C-alpha cells in the first residue's frame with residue numbers, strides 16, 4: 663500500500679481529484695469495493711466532478727454531505743472520492759433506487775449528478791451483457807464465465823472514465839437543506855443484554871430501558887434490497 667500521510671490521510675485522493683486522475687481514484691476504490699465495475703467507475707467519476715465543482719474537502723467531520731439515492735456499486739465510488747461515508751455521518755441514504763447522488767456544502771450549495779444509463783449500456787459489449795445475465799442475474803455462470811466478466815468489466819470501467827461527463831451524466835446545480843451536525847447522544851445500558859445503546863434507540867420494557875432486539879419491536883434494516891421494516895419473528899441466531 664502507498665504511504666499514507668498521517669496528517670492528511672486523504673492527501674493522495676485529493677491530489678488525484680485535483681489532477682483529474684480518475685484511473686488512480688478507481689484503483690484506490692478497488693480496495694474498498696473489491697472489484698472494478700462500470701457503476702463504481704461512474705460513482706468515482708461523478709464524485710470527482712462534484713468535489714471539483716464545489717471545491718470541498720473532507721476530513722470526515724461533515725464539511726460536506728453526500729446524499730446517495732442507491733446502495734449499488736455507484737455509492738462506493740461516491741464514498742471513497744467525496745470522503746462522505748456511512749461511518750462519518752456525512753452520508754445520507756435516500757432509498758430511491760436511482761443511480762444518482764447530490765454533494766452539498768453546509769450552506770446548502772449542491773450539485774446533483776444522475777447517470778444517463780443508455781450511454782453506458784451502449785459501451786457494454788454483447789458478450790458482457792450475456793455474461794452479466796448468466797453470472798449475476800441467474801447466478802449460474804462457470805468459473806471461466808466469472809473470470810471473463812471480471813476482465814470485461816474492468817476494461818469497461820476504465821473506458822467509462824474517459825467518456826465526456828455530459829454524455830454519462832445529467833449534472834445540475836441545486837440547493838438542498840442539509841441536517842444539522844450529527845448529535846452525540848448518551849449511551850444507556852440495556853437492562854436485559856447489558857450492551858450500550860444510543861439513547862434515542864432505547865425502548866422501555868416493564869419500566870426498564872432495553873435495546874431494540876431485547877424489546878422485541880420492529881426495526882429498520884438496510885440490506886441489498888434497500889431499507890425494509892423487519893419484525894423480530896425473523897430474528898437470526
Ligand SMILES: [Zn+2]
Nearest residue numbers: 698699702735
Ligand atoms: Zn461493483
Ligand SMILES: [Zn+2]
Nearest residue numbers: 852855873876
Ligand atoms: Zn439488549
